[in-house]
Amino acid sequence: MRLSHTNLSRYSNFSKNEHQKPLKAPLEMDDLTARDAPPDTSLLEQTLAAAAKDAQMVSAEGRSTNALIDGVHFRELPTHVDERGAVMEMYDPRWNWHAEPLVFAYCFTVRPGIVKGWGLHKEHEDRYCLLQGEMELVLYDVRPNSRTRGQVSRIVLTEYNRRIVNIPRLVWHADFNIGASDALVVNFPTKPYDHANPDKYRLPIDTPLIPHKFPGARGGG
Numbered sequence: 001m002r003l004s005h006t007n008l009s010r011y012s013n014f015s016k017n018e019h020q021k022p023l024k025a026p027l028e029m030d031d032l033t034a035r036d037a038p039p040d041t042s043l044l045e046q047t048l049a050a051a052a053k054d055a056q057m058v059s060a061e062g063r064s065t066n067a068l069i070d071g072v073h074f075r076e077l078p079t080h081v082d083e084r085g086a087v088m089e090m091y092d093p094r095w096n097w098h099a100e101p102l103v104f105a106y107c108f109t110v111r112p113g114i115v116k117g118w119g120l121h122k123e124h125e126d127r128y129c130l131l132q133g134e135m136e137l138v139l140y141d142v143r144p145n146s147r148t149r150g151q152v153s154r155i156v157l158t159e160y161n162r163r164i165v166n167i168p169r170l171v172w173h174a175d176f177n178i179g180a181s182d183a184l185v186v187n188f189p190t191k192p193y194d195h196a197n198p199d200k201y202r203l204p205i206d207t208p209l210i211p212h213k214f215p216g217a218r219g220g221g
Helices: 005-019 029-036 042-050
Strands: 074-076 079-082 085-088 106-110 114-120 126-132 134-141 152-158 163-167 171-177 183-187 218-220
Touching: 106 114, 106 171, 126 152, 134 163, 134 183, 152 163, 171 183
Parallel strands: 114 218
Antiparallel strands: 074 163, 079 085, 106 183, 114 171, 126 163, 126 183, 134 152, 134 171
16 A cells, blocks of 8 residues: 555654643743732731730739739748758748738638639738649729729739738738639738628629629639
């Protein structure tokens, strides 16, 4: 069988096309622009617009920036540890930390998730020293002539940084256990407990008269 010149030309073109790899389509300008464009920032902008930025909580020296109610003071209580165990001094009048003498002491506990409060004393101050656990002490100042009248202060007491703190007269306070175990507190009030006439006034923890809430907490005065 003889192939004509036309058939040979067709056969040759078919063989070349059969073994030739397909060429990629040339890149369009839109494709280059999409590849080099920065990532979409719409999700970033949306989430940041709904986010809340942290406020300063401690100073450069590591001290809390939480404003304290007028008349509230601390004293750090260092724990000394060696191979035998640990020791910590809780109260010494020679510190001159508090003007009133040491006249009475007792301890109490607060279960996890429980609030003891609100409570107020007219005639004496409390002086708390937490030994075990973690507790948030919340104070509300209602003293008529106080510079911090109407202010709420939240103070965290913890076994990891023990200290003693006083609670002035006529200040509502609540003890909220924010830890996973019982909080153990020693109190050195400035007046012995009067069993016949206790110097203690109470409000429920959900009272609308105090601008602070304890979501999910249980308890009472």
